[in-house]
Amino acid sequence: MELRHLRYFCVVAEELNLTRAAAKLHMAQPPLSRQIKQLESEIGAELFERSARGLRLTPAGQFFHEHTLQILEKIDTTVAAAQRMARSKRVMFGIGFVPSVFYGQLPLLVRELRQKDNVELVLAELTTVQQVKALKSGRIDMGFGRMRIDDPDVEQENLFDEPLMAALPEGHPLADTTPTLAQLAEYPLVLFPAQPRPSLADIMLGLFRRRGLKVTVAQEANELQTALGLVASDLGITLVPEQVKRVRRDGIVYVYLADPGLTSPVICSRRKGEAPSPIMQEANAILEVLVENRRSGRYP
Amino acid sequence: MELRHLRYFCVVAEELNLTRAAAKLHMAQPPLSRQIKQLESEIGAELFERSARGLRLTPAGQFFHEHTLQILEKIDTTVAAAQRMARSKRVMFGIGFVPSVFYGQLPLLVRELRQKDNVELVLAELTTVQQVKALKSGRIDMGFGRMRIDDPDVEQENLFDEPLMAALPEGHPLADTTPTLAQLAEYPLVLFPAQPRPSLADIMLGLFRRRGLKVTVAQEANELQTALGLVASDLGITLVPEQVKRVRRDGIVYVYLADPGLTSPVICSRRKGEAPSPIMQEANAILEVLVENRRSGRYP
């Protein structure tokens, strides 16, 4: 498959007429017809329903059209941004993050950095393990995760420890209490993220295990939203970092835990032994303020 | 430019060595070299710095690499999803929305619909005007906006009226009050979205004008986040729909207005005279519950 196919497909999907589409593309109708067929056979799905009176998009074709537009759009903006960067000596700054830190201060850091007009920000959702690799390859310059990983080329800084909270379905017996882990262990658990491991899920399991508590895992989920959905549906309870409580969802209540020291750290990773670039220095300065605010409780 | 270029570029950017990259791509080195040069000349930017000892990514190249990965990834997932749809007779349901409704119940609707396994959801941020066009072309099936637009093929339903609030910088004289529009008119205004018009900005201006109040527009912004940033920086104040107060930002306070009837509607658009598909029926049912919840105040 080539971009040609996508470009042709978009025009045909708009015109729903091969002859007209071909004219618009400044080419003859037969080769266009062939390219479309080729696209369909490569994808392995019918995108159009043919009739003697023109074409109609199948549901798959409709879907493909929508996303093809987005893809072509993204290519255009990417090329344009790369050109800008080459001309203006702007520089890229890549940030990797695990989803669970994106409910806290990270958006503030991103927002601040975006304001700088000499930096092109790139965000990538990556697991902590992937972050290490991405740091080394230069794909990102800073990573935010929740796990410590030993690597000689990467240094990790513990920004702060965030309390864990329990997410319970509304009306749960423990909903208005400050339960202990032991109390929570009585109820089935929704574990997340189940994929890819190791992850916060293992930290959660470790907390129970270290206290000699046996838990029953009712359900696994890959995304926070799914996990919360399962909790709201009363399939189980789960533990989440405090920042997640910003995600208000009908049918969910968050409660603090009685056990002291039940925390999940937020860890910033950088390449070791590298002189900080100007942008890195700016990022560090912003980060310092955010962490300070957080410690002094200015952000809930 | 063709996908081939992007695929090659990605491998080269990872290997940083044309010979090895060529081997990985099962091709000879010279044609690869040529394709990369061709890509660079088409983009009009150097992506690599050549040396006798291999290649290095320029900042633009780094940026391009990151986004190229995303593009290729998106193409893969799009193709896979289209295949799934063709096999399983899933159906597409497209939703268009203006940014300001995305802070309210819309995410709940999206979340519910995503759970259905016979529907492939497509979201598109579109202005109300674009939504009408997208509805007609079948790109989306339902649109959420804040403006009434007369079109014979589209029917609009007023879901509810949402109070407007003022967003003020922290410490503003009116911060702890319930001000009137007349009081607010004394201060410079941050207008948004400035592009594309017509938009909420015109509704805001209309509210002042209809009361015979003259406002000074200190600054225009295109995005909510920018607007709030400007407000936080004390460049002016602005009006926002109530749902926006979910966006907590340091340095911003939201206050209700004293004037009654200062509201911004949330309007749902659909194609007129079309028998609702099963998915549309499900969406309508969910919507009804959400609107009911909203009216009875169960969602803040």
Next chain:
DNA sequence: GCTCCATGATACCTCCAGGGTATGGCTCGG
């Protein structure tokens, strides 16, 4: 029910561009 026309599909040809081979030129390490 027949014809006509619009539209997509098929057959076959042409030619350009993508890929191959051979080789040159540069830089760094020993």
Next chain:
DNA sequence: CCGAGCCATACCCTGGAGGTATCATGGAGC
């Protein structure tokens, strides 16, 4: 100073993208 690696250039070859001519089909109009 020489050899090893690496990328660039020159030149050739072939597959496939695009063109032309034509066929097949089914709905509109009489």
